[in-house]
Amino acid sequence: MNPYDLLPRFKAQYDANNQEFSISGVVRPQAIDELGPSIALLRDAIGRVRGVLYVNVRRLTQMNNAAFHAFSRIILDACRARPDLKFIVITSSVVGWTSRKFGRLSGIEPNITVEEYDSEFYPGQGFLEEGGFVPILRTQTKMTWRHERAILPRHGMRPGIVMADICCGIGDFAVLVQKEFQPSRIVALDHSRSSLAYARNVAAEFDIKGIEYTYGDASEMLLEENQFDLVTCRHSLQVFNKPELILRELFRICKPGGRVYITNEKNSHCLGEPRADSIQWTYNEVAKLWAHFQMDIELGPKSKRYLTEAGLEDIRVESFMVTNHDGDPQDFADVIAAWENVYAGEMATKRGDTPAFIRRFRQGFQDHIFAALHSKGYAGWPIWVASGRKPL
Ligand SMILES: C[S@@+](CC[C@H](N)C(=O)[O-])C[C@H]1O[C@@H](n2cnc3c(N)ncnc32)[C@H](O)[C@@H]1O
Incomplete structure (x- = not known):
């Protein structure tokens, strides 16, 4: 795929109706401060939800290690502080690395589940x-x-x-x-x-x-x-x-x-x-x-x-x-x-x-x-x- 086809920047959003935090695009910050607003949004979402928080990374085309660790840290800490809360990370085979990388988190914390949403989608x-x-x-x-x-x-x-x-x-x-x-x-x-x-x-x-x-x-x-x-x-x-x-x-x-x-x-x-x-x-x-x-x-x-x-x-x-x-x-x-x-x-x-x-x-x-x-x-x-x- 040509680089100019890809979604250009990253975007973080929270959908309160679906209890879904989504992050998409290319997340390669030079300094971790650049993630400040997105991290605050995730923290805020964690503070608001009960039951399950969905983390949608279906359009996350790239994420460097620094960013991955910053987001994972927050999720792992939340699992410890809020054992009542479950995280379901929704990945896609289109960005196959997300299933592998986020999959590791479920090995660390049983309250984190990773689902590749398109592995069995559309009934027919x-x-x-x-x-x-x-x-x-x-x-x-x-x-x-x-x-x-x-x-x-x-x-x-x-x-x-x-x-x-x-x-x-x-x-x-x-x-x-x-x-x-x-x-x-x-x-x-x-x-x-x-x-x-x-x-x-x-x-x-x-x-x-x-x-x-x-x-x-x-x-x-x-x-x-x-x-x-x-x-x-x-x-x-x-x-x-x-x-x-x-x-x-x-x-x-x-x-x-x-x-x-x-x-x-x-x-x-x-x-x-x-x-x-x-x-x-x-x-x-x-x-x-x-x-x-x-x-x-x-x-x-x-x-x-x-x-x-x-x-x-x-x-x-x-x-x-x-x-x-x-x-x-x-x-x-x-x-x-x-x-x-x-x-x-x-x-x-x-x-x-x-x-x-x-x-x-x-x-x-x-x-x-x-x-x-x-x-x-x-x-x-x-x-x-x-x-x-x-x-x-
Ligand atoms: C009936 S075929 C039509 C193929 C082609 N357009 C043609 O006319 O010969 C439907 C196509 O949709 C593809 N398809 C199904 N789900 C898809 C999805 N979520 N994203 C992209 N393609 C999908 C299938 O792999 C299949 O090639």
Whole structure:
């Protein structure tokens, strides 16, 4: 990551409602006096709370030893003076050193617990971050790209811009954008190390330069605010239980006058002929299955509401249908087979679905594949594209 991307200074805050003291940024004081106000704030927080004090270091990118000792000393002393008080230090894998370093404090004092908040967060995310889904993202992007390449210029894409693709997955969208539109800089961020490794390998293999693949958490990014002309986030708001938290971050890093661009689905509107009823039943069930894991695969048509509520203006919404007539029907069939594999496999099993349900559930995917490959068939997958401008 480039140093100029990082949050520049440090900031300490206390949120009385949540009993949470947070410190973020780069804490490298030359003299310990520089920490005076933050230390006073922590002391004051300790004096006020009962039960638990949360110490949030999720965006603490750097802290020198002098500062670490100054803050730890206060917490350790408080544990001794106030045995009734518990400290929960919230770290993030994005700044992995925090878990290691603050972890040592819990070894010294049992009243200090350290939790890496993103190790198990977002109920359904694990299905999509790792494993079987990764290869199919490439085919999905290939199919949507034929539509998006024509749509993107209406949403702020043009040569020379600085852009970020948040939740970039395996990074193929960034590569396609770079080839087609030549932005001056692309930052592509994801929370899946295996997807990023895949993206970096592809970039190395095809000698693609100029895309900065970055590990991060979209709900709490270390990217500085107001720096991108276009912030894209494709097929991903629908995987979060609280999409508004991600949108807040997309808004924050976007320049005033720049645009935030999102794409999402409404899976219950996937369709096919022949065997329309079976197909429709299955995709209605997909929507319920995602909802069970607190994800909203029906988010597409809600885009305007989300963008408006995020504070964006000049909202533009369009939709398109990926179909088996777009290119090689086998591509579409492969995508459907991958959906079946994950949804009727790991996800349905985890929800505890019966074998009879799973059989019928699978049948709809098989019928969709049949429709896609049939010489007289039609299979469709609708996508909603939307963008909004950050006010000046
Ligand atoms: C459905 S995929 C979409 C990927 C890509 N945008 C595409 O269209 O192919 C969702 C992506 O969100 C990523 N993701 C999930 N939680 C994240 C988080 N907290 N921060 C950043 N990325 C996250 C996953 O790793 C996954 O790559």
